[in-house]
Amino acid sequence: xxxxxxxxxxxxxxxxxxxxxxxxxxxxxxxxxxxxxxxxxxxxxxxxxxxxxxxxxxxxxxxxxxxxxxxxxxxxxxxxxxxxxxxxxxxxxxxxxxxxxxxxxxxxxxxxxxxxxxxxx
Amino acid sequence: xxxxxxxxxxxxxxxxxxxxxxxxxxxxxxxxxxxxxxxxxxxxxxxxxxxxxxxxxxxxxxxxxxxxxxxxxxxxxxxxxxxxxxxxxxxxxxxxxxxxxxxxxxx
Numbered sequence: 001x002x003x004x005x006x007x008x009x010x011x012x013x014x015x016x017x018x019x020x021x022x023x024x025x026x027x028x029x030x031x032x033x034x035x036x037x038x039x040x041x042x043x044x045x046x047x048x049x050x051x052x053x054x055x056x057x058x059x060x061x062x063x064x065x066x067x068x069x070x071x072x073x074x075x076x077x078x079x080x081x082x083x084x085x086x087x088x089x090x091x092x093x094x095x096x097x098x099x100x101x102x103x104x105x106x107x108x109x110x111x112x113x114x115x116x117x118x119x120x121x
Numbered sequence: 122x123x124x125x126x127x128x129x130x131x132x133x134x135x136x137x138x139x140x141x142x143x144x145x146x147x148x149x150x151x152x153x154x155x156x157x158x159x160x161x162x163x164x165x166x167x168x169x170x171x172x173x174x175x176x177x178x179x180x181x182x183x184x185x186x187x188x189x190x191x192x193x194x195x196x197x198x199x200x201x202x203x204x205x206x207x208x209x210x211x212x213x214x215x216x217x218x219x220x221x222x223x224x225x226x227x228x
Contacts, residue, residue: 035217037165045157045165045208047217061216062122095164106212107155109176111164 002027004034004096004112011118017084020115022096027110029077030054033099035108036070036081038092048094050105051079059105086119093117123147123211127220133228140196142223144209147190153213154192156185159222160205168207169194199225 007021022034035050049060051070058070069082079096093114100109124147134140144154152172157165167176169185172192182197196203204227209220 044222045159045210045219047210047219049216059215097165100167100170105215105217106153107167107170108157108165108210109167109170111166114164 002098002110004098004110006094006096006112006115009116009118011120012086014087014119014121016086017082018086018117019080019082020094020096020117022079022081022112024077024079024098027098029074031102033103033105034070034072034079035097035099035105036068037095037097037108039095039114040089040092043092048081050099052103053079055103083117086117088119090117091119122216123150123213123218125209125211125218125220127207127209127223129223130221131224131226133226134199135228136199136201138199138228140199140203140225142194142207142209142225144187144192144194144220145190146192146211146213149189150211150213152188153211154185154187155210155212156183156194157208157210158203158205159208165208196225 030053033050033052036048051058053072071080096112097108098110100107126145154172156169159165173185206224
């Protein structure tokens with residue numbers, strides 16, 4: 001079965017960057033999109049963007065354009081999310097999620113456990 | 122971007138009640154609508170895809186319907202484990218967008 005395991009919680013200073021990893025196992029790594037979704041405390045779900053390993057450039061939500069970068073390491077089946085210029089409003093749980101269907105964004109079937117990123121001076 | 126509006130934002134119900142949550146898209150999204158359940162401190166769980174298709178392992182008391190701009194999630198007989206938050210999400214186009222969520226609480 002597909003499993004996504006994310007890196008641990010982070011505490012960051014405003015203005016710094018954070019890199020969260022998402023390691024996939026139990027399924028095909030390439031061709032399925034991995035999305036990043038965040039959830040601020042007590043708030044709803046927000047899609048940051050996604051990437052399909054070995055299948056074209058990432059897609060970024062306009063809100064995060066220029067501040068977020070997704071990358072992949074196919075040798076370890078890991079996807080990375082790098083968010084820069086952190087501010088207090090970026091404090092949230094960050095989830096990776098794999099799509100249910102190849103080659104696009106159809107539905108987020110498998111989820112990582114979430115990574116809490118706290119931005120505080 | 123496609124805006125997704127859910128209602129109600131919260132509701133109180135009893136075990137055994139029939140519960141309906143609605144989701145409206147700001148434009149026609151055909152049947153590209155998914156539903157998720159989230160419990161406190163946990164990742165969302167994929168419930169329904171393409172408006173009405175039950176994800177494997179999801180109890181049959183959950184059902185989804187709709188197309189175009191208006192969709193519903195129905196729980197036919199609420200169980201104790203169903204108290205949670207529910208989110209709709211469109212996959213018609215990127216950016217993927219979610220509804221604001223509906224919190225189902227115990228009456």
